[in-house]
Amino acid sequence: MTQTPENPTEPTLKRTPLHAAHLRAGARMVPFGGWDMPVQYAGLKAEHDAVRSSAGMFDVSHMGEFRVGGPGALAFLQGVTTNDVSKLRPGRAHYNWLPGESGGLIDDIYIYMVAEGEYLLVVNAGNIDKDWAHLQRHAAGHNVTLTDESDQWALLAVQGPKTLELLQPFSDTDLAARKKNAYFAARLLGFNVMLARTGYTGEDGFEVFIDASQAETLWDKLLEAGVTPAGLGARDTLRLEAGFPLYGHEFSETIHPLSSSYGWVVKDKEHLGRTHITAAPPQRLIGLRLERVPVREGYPVYADGVQVGTVTSGSSSPTLGHPIAMALVDAAHAESESFEVEVRGKRHPATRMALPFYRGA
Incomplete structure (x- = not known):
């Protein structure tokens, strides 16, 4: 389903199967990677706090899903990823990289x-077309079938310390018996779904794969069960x-x-x-703490008066109560302890902080 923009010169935004539920x-x-997506409902902090203290849910149906099968599936995936796919067993999942x-x-x-x-491969929404072309190109010579199932699935992420309880x-299914990175069929609120004990928040939770045509009803039932929508x-x-x-x-590439x-992730x-990926990196990703001024992607980072890097992500931390980046x-x-980040021509002190900034229970 697609949206008709008010300005015909603007690109058409795609909609997830939950678009109407978000409007209700x-x-x-907001536009996000070519999709019309919810950035917030009641407010960012309230939604953030709900995930940290109880349970929130996200529509991540814009992510892509590719099925890889056939006698050559394992050999193919071993060659196009960095993690060891041979260690997986049916009903298990892991994080992996597609190197260039x-x-x-x-x-x-x-x-x-x-x-x-x-x-089943789940890929970033903005990379679906690129990933698909990359995998097809490297599948030549392998006894493998690739199927793009992105439009068939809706994906909901239910996250937070009370997810299991709710x-x-x-x-x-005995959800507590399923360990992190488990992937399994289950009934949930009367629907046949696939559940994965995975997530992207630092909290426990489950990602719910469901037929796109059933997603809106499941979303509404999860709201009734007490799960908070989050953007x-x-x-x-x-x-x-x-x-x-x-x-x-x-x-990035x-x-x-x-x-x-x-x-x-590199085995x-x-x-x-x-050869390239195992060479020593010229840069390192570090965490920074600031006291008052939030910083954003692209802001210059200085040490000893010289620019030594750039902010990649930054925000005020609702949990910690100060800006992080x-x-x-x-x-x-x-390994330096003290830095400065330039914001609109003025430099603000920043202290190196170990990653992650927050660890869930």
Whole structure:
């Protein structure tokens, strides 16, 4: 389903299956990666706090889903990703990278093993077309089938310390027995769904895969069960507090991925771009604490009066009560304690802070 813009010269925004539900809930909608998405409902802080203290849910149906199957599926995925897909078993999932030939990332993804020889890849919304073309190009010579199922699925992320308590009465599965990164079929509020104990907030929770045609009814029932709707604004402050990189900010085709602390995603195996990706990164991703002035992506970072890097993500932290940021800085300055961030021509002091800024229970 697509939206007709008021200005015909503006690009048409795509809509998720939950678009009407967002409007009913009074969401403020904004363009995001080509989609019309809710940035907030009751307010960013209220939604952020609901996820930290109880349970909130996000519409992440704009993400892409690719099914990879066939006798050559494992060998294919081993060659186009950095993590060890051979370690997965049916009903398990892991975080992974799609490296480019030159060492940057095409995308960072999640891989769910559905069954022997069958996998589901969840990719970033803004990278769906690029990822699809990349995978198809490298599938040549492999006995593998690729299917783009992005339009078939709706995806809801229910996150927060009370998620289990709120969902369990409405499911036929012992949710507490399913460990982190589990992926399994279940009944939830009368619907057949796939659940994954994964998320992007720093809290416990489940991501719910459901047929797109049923998503709106499930969303409404989750609201009735006491789950708070949350928008992109809270999703960003939550993931920033948890120190999670965001593609296009901390990762890209030109940023060395080992600048981050996610080197564990690169295993000792042959894969695309291995020579470049295992070279020492020229920059490091660090956390910064500021006292009063929030900073944004692109702001210059200084040490000893010299620019040594750039802010990649920044915001005021609702949980911690002060501004925080992630920044890519020259490797030689990554262990420095004191920095300055320039905001509209004025430099403000910043202190290096260990990532993640916040750890859930």
